[in-house]
Amino acid sequence: MAVTTGKSFAGRFGVHIAVLIFVAIWTVPTLGILVSSLRDKDQIIASGWWNSFASSSQTEAGRLPPASAQVEKDGKFVLEGNIFGDGAARDISAFGVKSAAPTQYPAGTTADLGDGVTLQLNADGGFVMTSPKAFEGERGQRVYYASSAPPKFTTDNYKTVLLSEGIGRSFMNSLTVTIPATVIPILIAAFAAYALAWMRFPGRALLIAVIIGLLVVPLQMSLIPLLKLYNGAGSFFGVPSKTYLGIWLAHTGFGLPFAIYLLRSYIAGLPREIMESARIDGASDFEIFVKIVLPLSFPVLASFAIFQFLWVWNDLLVAMVFLGTEGDQIVLTAKLNALLGSRGGDWEILTTSAFVTIIVPLIVFFSLQRYFVRGLLAGSVKGG
Structure with missing residues (x-):
């Protein structure tokens, strides 16, 4: 007689409670930022956002x-x-x-x-x-x-931030930095991950070990040497130092180790039978990669795109080092930082600026969230 096994009610209930707790941990601070960004300046100073609807x-x-x-x-x-x-x-x-x-x-x-x-x-x-x-x-x-x-809500905080001089330009600068800095490492890492997962060549194991080692290299330690290397190469080829190309290459370099590691884990877990059947039919490695591997790897590509987009969009240090703080190149995070600095510790500006910066990442996340979990589980389960 077959015995049906499954999770107990207590186990399922515990999982649901844990999920709700984690959702609350992430949602409540975001809700607090949104509410505070709409409150009057004097009331923000006087009480916490949870008292927003009380006198x-x-x-x-x-x-x-x-x-x-x-x-x-x-x-x-x-x-x-x-x-x-x-x-x-x-x-x-x-x-x-x-x-x-x-x-x-x-x-x-x-x-x-x-x-x-x-x-x-x-x-x-x-x-x-x-x-x-x-x-x-x-x-x-x-x-x-x-x-x-009584409770007072206002949109003046958003008017102050969004209508400040240079905000629109810095927003477009951030998109100009973030989109290529997300796409370029995905393109390079996808090719590298397929080669490390399914192609045999001398030094493959050593290259994988080096990539894993690069995951723990602190950004702050490698930032200045990378800048000197880029400036030296730029002087040789006649390329200006403070350009978008520099920051694209910097973010590509910092994002590649994690991208290759994540994509290789997923691609290595794809069914071998599909690859072998394609080779028998005469497909080359490039055709297998383009027609089979890339379509099947879209969940992990979307997951890395979310991580990389969030990292680059919220970056301030790399942008200031490689791009500078000139008015025509300054990114949104640097512009908001300058706005806060010129106005002291105005809480209404701080909370509004924080919420403005997370709007675009939230749109990206919710657009790709259905692939997020599948991408995080990359290579963890293989079919028998």
């Missing part, structure tokens, strides 16, 4: 009108108005006139500031300040207050 509380500082705005009423000099000059809807809970005690007085109460000067600040921002003597000075009284504001 945020924060302590702020404002300044009352100067002495020139005072009026005389009933023998006293009065300054009145609303501390929210922008008209924003906020609710004040407490206020003070010293930074050490910003919430010393509850909203709506009258604070005695000494020498007969009083200040009343209401919950809606309305204030009345009175004094028995005329106010003096060109700067008004500084006031601190704790306020709560």
Whole structure:
């Protein structure tokens, strides 16, 4: 009697839970970046993105009108108005006139500031300040207050980033760098992987060992020697140093070891019978490669394309070394880095810039994701 074996319910349930956990680990930070990129600057500073849909509380500082705005009423000099000059809807809970005690007085109460000067600040921002003597000075009284504001979302952050000078040009520069730097190593690695998997020639095993060894070479260690080599060759052939050709070759060199290793593992696992049948029919190695190996290897090619595209698109170091930071060649990551540097630590710019940079990689990933898992399992399972 045949016995049907399979995974238990607990095993399947555990796998599903693990998948959900990993999905959450990757999705939640991305969601946080998206939400933060749409929030108001002051609310980003005051609370985390998970509080985006609740009122945020924060302590702020404002300044009352100067002495020139005072009026005389009933023998006293009065300054009145609303501390929210922008008209924003906020609710004040407490206020003070010293930074050490910003919430010393509850909203709506009258604070005695000494020498007969009083200040009343209401919950809606309305204030009345009175004094028995005329106010003096060109700067008004500084006031601190704790306020709560309803959730506020805006697209101004995206306008600031996307409409900044040079962003469109840097976006096209990134595409100009990334697309060839993804296609070139795939073309070279596919030929090399087929040769190392199915062709016999002297030194093949040693070449495979060298490729595996190159996988652990740090980019930072080889970057400057590679730049000197390229500049030396460029001087000999009369090629300028800061060109797209240099960065294409650099990314090709850094990506080839992993590409050859990944593609060879997959191609070596293809059924031998197909290759032998094609050879019996008189097909050459090139015909076998083009008509049989490449169509069957599309999943692993797509997987490597995702990895290489993500690496090159998000790269900053190689682009600055081989391409420079000139306005007509600067890539998107370098441009956004310069934008952040010129604006200090503006959180709304940081989160918006981060989300802008991941839009294109997300499109590429979801376009090729159905081949991703099959490519990651390259060569791990062989038919009997």
